[in-house]
Amino acid sequence: MGDAVLPRRCVACHAGIKNPHANQLARFACCACIHLLEGMSNVRCRRCGLTLGPRPQAFGWTHCRHCKPEVAGNVDQQSGCVVCCDYTAPFDQWIAQLKYGKAHGLGAFMGTWLGLNTQKAGCALPDLLIPVPGSQEKLKQRGYNQAALIAKHAGRHIQRPVYTDWLVKTGEARAQAELGRGERLHNLRGLFRATRPMPAGLRIGLVDDVITTGATLQSCEAALRKAGAKSILLMAVCRTPE
Template sequence: MPLPPLHRAFALLHAALLSWRCMLCGAPGVDGMDLCAPCAKELPRNGPCCARCALPLPIAAAMCGQCLRREPPWDGAWAPFRYGWPLDRLETRFKFGDDLAAGRTLAALWREEPAPVELPALLVPVPLHRARLRQRGYNQALELARPLAAMLGIPLGQDVLVRTRDTSAQTELDRTARRRNVRGAFAVRENAVLPDHIALFDDVMTTGATMAECARLLKRAGVQRVDAWALARAPMH
């Protein structure tokens, strides 16, 4: 897939000033990215996976056992990668290490993956609380969503949802605690224009608690279909 004009221009400028270097091993980068071909090949693609929640599965199946027992509040999912080595290293550097170059590489990798056939009318990144946003300086979900939305020609609804409560980090909690942690932590912004089909957007989906809370809000606000999009889906442990 050809690079978007802005990314292509950046790639040419970067190449003229400094050679691309793999962020994982230091070897020369390829395809206008700070990633070499062998490391890019090691990135864990998410297949086969559950069509409903994108949970990695050992064999192809329409739905995982968890979704068969209790369907999630969203209608479909897209997570092209599995959360594991070496993608998790890039994600950690981007999310917690102020490494925007790692985010740019992750966004470029996502753009190369085949998109769902039925695209949403609006892409809505999961918001950060204003306190967390001040601390980090950027919303990692929004930064990943911008280039993908531009490539797919989908409007970006970055102000549709607001995080009303600063929650504890989900990484430290189990499944039940994650659901409790995000309950009532989001709201649909007043006067937000909501189309019938929206895709929620986040960097990593682990148990799906955050996506579920946001999807329920959007459904209650009148959205007919909500999809869950994430760069990577964590395996079940």
């Protein structure tokens, strides 16, 4: 009845949605925005989510040049990475709307999209999801953690529980924007802590909105591994291209 009075609007561009039952994303986005998601090349590094480009064989097919030597040296640690798209227009604008514009509908859309891509990735699904925690200051400013919002809907789609209190941020780092990857890792060292022992037999999905250099997710991953986690799947909507 509500749809008859107020037609559904695309959460991204606010155009009318003509066929909300066309597919699993059509109840959130219009045909034009969904078309942006379809046909994108999504051959990515299995560890950090970087696009491998038109000739993935040059990178060994599965990992980028940065991750390939690190993976070879850590064969005992099980990890993977699922990313929906590069952090480029208009997806960067969608992330900004979610983070700063209280566009909760985009959180539902992105979470469902991330859940779909996780199912399509061909890797083992996680047993549970943990969002990257934000600082208390940002939580007070925004009223929500965008990573937790995305994780909530991704978990709903793949039917997995989400635990927002298993990983916490214990302090505040200086601004990351102008720092390189190595500086970011040093800046974030020790800022995340697991609140309980991690069951070694469970596969954990670590969820964020954007992977920039990977420093934040690597710091979170280190905290989870210190607590006993063995298998971690990194999950993000966007990845900053190289």
